[in-house]
Structures are given as structure tokens and as C-alpha cells.
Amino acid sequence: MEDIIEKTEARTASLMAETLIGSEIIKLAAEVNEKIKQGATVHNLTIGDFNPAIFPIPDDLKNEIIQAYQQGITNYPAANGQPELRKAVSAYIKKYQKLDYSANEILISGGARPLIYAIYKTIIDPGDKVIFPIPSWNNNHYCHLSQAQPVAIETLPQNNFMPNASELKEHISSAALVALCSPQNPTGTVFSKAQLNDICELIIAENKKRKNKKPLYLMYDQIYMALTFGNTRHVDPVSLHPELRPYTIYVDGLSKAFSATGLRVGWAFGPETIIEKMKSILSHVGAWSPKPEQVATAHFLSKEHVVDNFLIHYKSEVEKRLNSFYDGFTQLKKEGLPVDVIDPQAAIYLTVQINILNKKLPDGSRIRNSADITSFLINHAQVALVPFSAFGASETSAWFRLSVGTAHMQDISSIFKNLRTALAKLTD
Secondary structure (H helix, E strand, O other), X not given: OHHHHHHHOOOOOOHHHHHOOOOHHHHHHHHHHHHHHOOOOOEEOOOOOOOOOOOOOOHHXXXXXXXHHHOOOOOOOOOOOOHHHHHHHHHHHHHHHOOOOOHHHEEEEOOHHHHHHHHHHHHOOOOOEEEEEEOOOOHHHHHXXXXXXXXXXXXXXXXXXXXXHHHHHHHHOOEEEEEEEOOOOOOOOOOOHHHHHHHXXXXXXXXXXXXXXXXXXXXXXXXXXXXXXXOOOOOOHHHHOHHHHHHEEEEEXXXXXXXXXXXXXXXXXXXXHHHHHHHHHHHXXXXXXXXXXXXXXXHHHOOHHHHHHHHHHHHHHHHHHHHHHXXXXXXXXXXXXXXXXXXXXXXXXXXXXXXXXXXXXXXXXXXXXXXXXXXXXXXXXXXXXXXXXXXXXXXXXXEEEEEOXXXXXXXXXXXXXXXXXXXXXXXX
């Protein structure tokens, strides 16, 4: 890799920086937004974010933030997070997961991203192996940033794109970290209790073998924990196997559960020794969550009935959109069009397949890869989705993430009208 760079041009930065790939999702969203600015009509279902006009943050949370600023709470926060927020998060975890973590086992940061970065930097030595499924969000980039050796496990649609223990087993003995996410971004699917239980048992068995050696850790990203629908239930490692507690670091936060992505309040919890080292790393980075938002979040989370009532309404609005898109793709499939869809389970995402590889466009060109499908959808169906190739899957994958955080209900019928018309233009 370095030889290739040096043959083409002199490096101006570190090899890591020169070879780092920017966010494919942000790049795609920027391209779509530019088209919209130029007058094109595109339904942008790419970014895992919320339109505040559709999904505003809770009124009580907003009022608490305003009050915190009015009170002049604008100096540096505590390095590991405000004590009152860590205490409130402890109570929140206990209520919703029946897990008992003290304030000293909780770390607050500016959203989930710095926490994930800190987990990698705390656990990984250069060259260490990290096991993660694909598609999954950003694990490939965190491996690059920490100089880890990625072990990407390509998952299958018949397993809802969630990994099984059998797929991880051969890599466990040489790994330093297993990075999992449930509910999963990008798929909107979850681990079943049996699936996660088998993986937990693998990790427990491996750690029993590692006497006087660095343990095998598990990062469990559950940022979408609050957003499960129907009969779907969130499961987590330590609830299933308490003996995993010394090896498991959870990632969660305010962003997705309360449509508060811009407030930047995230938290991790796990073994105190790891949390303390993560705090040290982030204190040098300065990745703190703003103090007013921390104080406001602490007050908000303590209002249990307000939190519950918000989640009931908010979840119903997300689920309504997921179900409408699911019904639309199911109908297209019944009509014989080359699409498929996985039933909505959690998060704000729907997994859909637009299987038009090798189809011919009206100009005679053929669709060769996921980038071509993405371009076709934008230009002919006026809808933008994120291909699973942006999450590590093959460039010829025909599976996509559809995000409902910016979707107006009244637009959904026209989206499917456009899809139907666009797909009809293709020939063999």
C-alpha cells in the first residue's frame, strides 16, 4: 500500500491518514443534497438521522437544555461525564435492562462515535484482530484508525444479516475484540436470544483458556436498543451471561432513542478498569458532551413517565413508516418486480433488495454493481438509499439500507409509484 502511494506522489501525511476512506454514507448524502439544491426532486432516505420537523426531541428535554444555558452552565464538564448524568444513566440501564452498573462504570462522551474509538484504542494493539459482521457500521474504519487487523464476517439474508457463532468460531482464538451491534445498523434486525447466547458461550470459553493473557473483549453497540417493534425484544450479553461482565463494553446514548442526534450525548458502560482507560484517552481528545446537554439529559432521564410517554409516541411513528415501506416493497414483489424486503424489527432502518444487476437501461448500458443501482434509483426513481457495499459488503450486493428518519408519510405512495415506473424501464 505504501509503495503504491509513493510511486504515484509523495506522501504529505501519515500512511494511516493517506489511506483512510471517508464516510461513504456522508458522501452519498452530500451528493443527493447537492442535486436537491439544484432543483431535483429526490427522496433522501440515506442518513441515519431525523428531520426535526417530523421527529423533534422531547419538549421536556428541550426545555431542560434551554434552562441549563440560561443558568450559565457552560464551563467544562467532568472528564468522565457529569456525576448527575452518570447516576441517571445508571438508573436508566437498571430500569430498561435490569443491569446494575455504578456511576464509576459509566463514561459520557459526545455521542457514540468517540466511545467506539476509545474502545478500539483501549483494547487494540497494532495488528490485533477484530471480528465484526458485514454489513455493519464503520468497524472497517475503526480498524483502520487503530491499526487493527479486520476479520469481516459476511452475513446472510436468511439469518437477517446477523452473525452466527459458527461463522465466528474459527477466528475467536486469535482475536482481541468482537464488535457487535444489535439492533443492527444498517439492517434494522436484531440478535435472537439463541443467536447471541451461542456467541456469548464462545467468548466465555475462549477467555477461560486465556490465563495471564489479554482477554477477548466484546463491544456491544446497542444505540438503537429502545427502538424495537412488534414481538421483537432486545437481548444483551451480560443479561444472558453475567460472567461476561468483565469482558463486555456497551455503547448507547441519547441520539437514536430520543431523535437527539445533534445533542451529542452518548454513554458507554463496562468494567471500571476499561472505562477508566477510555476516559483517559477521551480526556486528551476532548470529546466531551456539552455540559448543558449533560445536565439537561440527567434531569430528563429522571422523569420516568415523561420518558416512557415520549417513547410510546415516537416509536409508533417510526414503526408506522417502517411498516408502510415494508408493505410497499412486499406489494412490488407480489407484482413480480425484482425486489425483496426483510420485515422491520428495530431501529429506523429497513433492509431492501433491488436486484437489477445486469439489467439494461434505456440508453443500452447495463447495471453492473451497487453503485450503478444507487445511481439508477436516484436518477430514475428519485429515491436515494445506501447500498450495503457502503457497509463492507460486496460491490455487487443488491441489498440496501432505507432510513425512515426523514420520511413524510404522505410521500411514501409517490416513492413506490416512482419505483414501479423506473423498474419498468429496465430490460434483460
